[in-house]
Amino acid sequence: MPLLAASRIGARHDAQDWVFPPLDLVVEPGQNTLILGPSGSGKTTLLNLLAGLALPAQGEVRFRDQSLAALDESARDRLRGRHMGFVLQRLHLIASLNVVDNILLAQRLAGSAPDPARARALLARLGLGVHAERMPAQLSQGEAQRVALARALVHRPSLILADEPTSALDDANCAAVISLLLEQAAAEGATLVAATHDARIKAHFSQVLSLPGRA
Amino acid sequence: MSLLHDAATGWLLATASLRARLAATLLTVALLAVGVALIIALLLVSRQLEAKSERDNAGIDLVVGAKGSPLQLILSSVYHVDIPTGNIPQADATRVAALPMVRRAVPLALGDSYRRFRIVGTDTGFDALYGLRVAAGTRAQRPMEAMLGAEVARTTGMAPGARFAGNHGLSDSAAGHTEESFIVTGVFAPTGSVADRLIVTPLDSVWHLHPSKVPPAGREPHAHGDANHDDADQDAAQRKITALLIQYASPLAAARLPREINAGSALQAASPAAEMTRLFGFLGIGIDTLRALAALIVVLASLGVFSALSAAMAERRGDLQLLRVLGAPRGVVCVSVLAQGAVIGLAGVILGLLSGHLAVEALGAGLARPQGIGLGGWTWAADEAWVVLVALAMALGASLMPAWRAYRTNLSAGLAEL
Ligand SMILES: Nc1ncnc2c1ncn2[C@@H]1O[C@H](COP(=O)(O)OP(=O)(O)O)[C@@H](O)[C@H]1O
Ligand SMILES: [Mg+2]
Numbered sequence: 162m163p164l165l166a167a168s169r170i171g172a173r174h175d176a177q178d179w180v181f182p183p184l185d186l187v188v189e190p191g192q193n194t195l196i197l198g199p200s201g202s203g204k205t206t207l208l209n210l211l212a213g214l215a216l217p218a219q220g221e222v223r224f225r226d227q228s229l230a231a232l233d234e235s236a237r238d239r240l241r242g243r244h245m246g247f248v249l250q251r252l253h254l255i256a257s258l259n260v261v262d263n264i265l266l267a268q269r270l271a272g273s274a275p276d277p278a279r280a281r282a283l284l285a286r287l288g289l290g291v292h293a294e295r296m297p298a299q300l301s302q303g304e305a306q307r308v309a310l311a312r313a314l315v316h317r318p319s320l321i322l323a324d325e326p327t328s329a330l331d332d333a334n335c336a337a338v339i340s341l342l343l344e345q346a347a348a349e350g351a352t353l354v355a356a357t358h359d360a361r362i363k364a365h366f367s368q369v370l371s372l373p374g375r376a
Numbered sequence: 377m378s379l380l381h382d383a384a385t386g387w388l389l390a391t392a393s394l395r396a397r398l399a400a401t402l403l404t405v406a407l408l409a410v411g412v413a414l415i416i417a418l419l420l421v422s423r424q425l426e427a428k429s430e431r432d433n434a435g436i437d438l439v440v441g442a443k444g445s446p447l448q449l450i451l452s453s454v455y456h457v458d459i460p461t462g463n464i465p466q467a468d469a470t471r472v473a474a475l476p477m478v479r480r481a482v483p484l485a486l487g488d489s490y491r492r493f494r495i496v497g498t499d500t501g502f503d504a505l506y507g508l509r510v511a512a513g514t515r516a517q518r519p520m521e522a523m524l525g526a527e528v529a530r531t532t533g534m535a536p537g538a539r540f541a542g543n544h545g546l547s548d549s550a551a552g553h554t555e556e557s558f559i560v561t562g563v564f565a566p567t568g569s570v571a572d573r574l575i576v577t578p579l580d581s582v583w584h585l586h587p588s589k590v591p592p593a594g595r596e597p598h599a600h601g602d603a604n605h606d607d608a609d610q611d612a613a614q615r616k617i618t619a620l621l622i623q624y625a626s627p628l629a630a631a632r633l634p635r636e637i638n639a640g641s642a643l644q645a646a647s648p649a650a651e652m653t654r655l656f657g658f659l660g661i662g663i664d665t666l667r668a669l670a671a672l673i674v675v676l677a678s679l680g681v682f683s684a685l686s687a688a689m690a691e692r693r694g695d696l697q698l699l700r701v702l703g704a705p706r707g708v709v710c711v712s713v714l715a716q717g718a719v720i721g722l723a724g725v726i727l728g729l730l731s732g733h734l735a736v737e738a739l740g741a742g743l744a745r746p747q748g749i750g751l752g753g754w755t756w757a758a759d760e761a762w763v764v765l766v767a768l769a770m771a772l773g774a775s776l777m778p779a780w781r782a783y784r785t786n787l788s789a790g791l792a793e794l
Contacts, residue, residue: 241703247701257393262392269384270702270703272378
């Protein structure tokens with residue numbers, strides 16, 4: 162059973178044109194996938210559909226053979242909280258929660274009991290052990306992103322969705338972050354689906370879906 | 377179970393958000409507390425003043441005295457706070473007391489004081505009126521014997537056997553009767569009424585001290601060498617008293633007795649209940665103004681809750697959206713905002729309740745002696761429950777709109793803005 166299966170999906174914003182031509186995508190467990198395309202090609206839109214944050218205007222998305230459109234909104238919320246982790250481009254953390262509480266939040270939203278020991282172990286693994294009690298404002302952008310990675314892993318999701326995880330980074334950091342993402346996802350048994358316009362990281366993925374962008 | 381779990385998550389987010397904006401949170405709580413405290417204090421003070429005036433009323437239906445301001449007559453002869461309107465012939469008083477509509481009539485002769493405690497010439501009917509019992513010594517019977525109210529005894533330290541000389545008038549500075557002194561024969565048990573702060577002596581004492589047979593009431597400041605003092609030879613027919621306290625034999629008397637007395641030329645009859653209603657009417661305007669001010673403060677505090685939460689919402693729009701992306705159901709996001717309003721509301725109300733009561737207690741302690749009105753902070757007024765409920769409802773109400781906006785946090789943008 163594929164982890165994720167999208168068939169003939171299409172999206173429209175405000176009754177405009179289709180953002181991308183109807184597309185199919187199958188992600189098997191462990192099959193790390195890169196969605197590659199220029200800015201405005203619809204990568205974020207596609208990730209929204211895969212996460213159940215929006216429903217496609219045509220076609221269907223199935224997560225572990227469960228149609229997302231068949232679930233109501235709160236069931237999709239639960240499914241996202243339980244089975245998916247997110248690493249985003251800019252806004253990584255909840256400003257009013259400290260580092261550990263940000264991580265534990267993912268466990269709470271997954272419906273499980275917070276496990277501070279696991280959160281701290283993950284932080285230590287990402288080289289952030291000393292930052293556990295800090296507030297997000299006291300972290301650098303890169304540190305905040307790694308905390309977000311810990312949060313994306315802590316509840317043992319099967320799918321990690323990453324939107325432009327490396328676009329703000331120089332080559333050295335870009336390589337470091339992408340290997341960290343892949344390595345940690347593998348260590349926790351999660352599959353990574355990342356969207357980027359950054360062709361530098363193409364080689365790390367077993368599957369690449371290219372979005373053409375508009376003419 | 378999942379509901380409980382969601383509520384716990386919402387609560388966590390709410391307290392974290394309040395902590396992150398601690399200064400604004402505390403300011404809003406303080407504002408609400410001030411408003412609630414003011415309302416509570418006003419409530420307690422006016423309730424206790426009313427209860428106090430009822431106790432001092434001692435079931436007096438009517439006061440008969442010299443013509444003048446009826447309020448002044450009541451204040452001077454029932455509450456012992458103002459100068460009497462004048463004196464009336466004892467013969468007239470006796471005639472009124474004998475009417476069938478009158479169950480009990482207690483004469484008062486006022487005008488002298490000792491260390492600002494008023495000396496009241498009266499008969500033993502006064503004891504029955506105020507429920508006075510002798511706590512120490514024996515009841516004064518003869519002229520120049522005196523009974524002390526409980527608070528007089530406590531303040532002056534006098535006990536049965538002590539001697540003191542009264543002053544003319546109601547202040548310390550007036551000339552004294554240095555040639556004549558009272559002897560204390562007993563002390564009354566405390567009643568919680570104005571009688572605790574009075575010195576009670578037989579009517580004859582006053583006439584004994586004032587050979588004119590006219591109590592000094594109504595002509596303060598009184599000086600010796602007054603023309604009346606020279607004709608020492610007036611007889612009992614010319615004796616005067618200051619006022620007569622009356623209890624009706626039947627409620628029907630209320631309709632006729634005051635009118636009959638006021639129709640006559642020399643006397644005035646005034647009802648304590650009516651005059652107090654009038655007085656509290658005046659005071660009420662002031663109290664209402666303060667109350668409106670306090671209500672305004674509570675409204676402002678609610679607006680403060682609203683704007684604090686709205687500002688926090690604007691600041692946290694990204695946070696709320698991130699929460700939704702991470703799988704927080706709408707309910708959790710909504711609860712996290714509502715809980716903030718609830719926390720601010722509860723904290724403000726509890727703080728306001730405490731400080732309101734504390735303020736009244738402090739006020740009572742400050743005003744205690746010797747003309748104390750016996751204010752205390754540690755009693756409850758029934759209306760406080762309403763104040764608490766309304767203030768809480770307003771704080772919660774103010775967070776409804778922000779909470780609704782949080783509930784509506786749009787997911788269609790999804791990851792786009794994050
Ligand atoms: N909420 C939205 N409302 C209207 N148009 C949108 C919205 N989000 C994205 N778009 C449009 O859809 C297209 C794809 O956007 P997006 O998925 O963000 O692309 P990418 O992530 O590849 O840069 C763009 O033309 C963008 O302007
Ligand atoms: Mg994008």
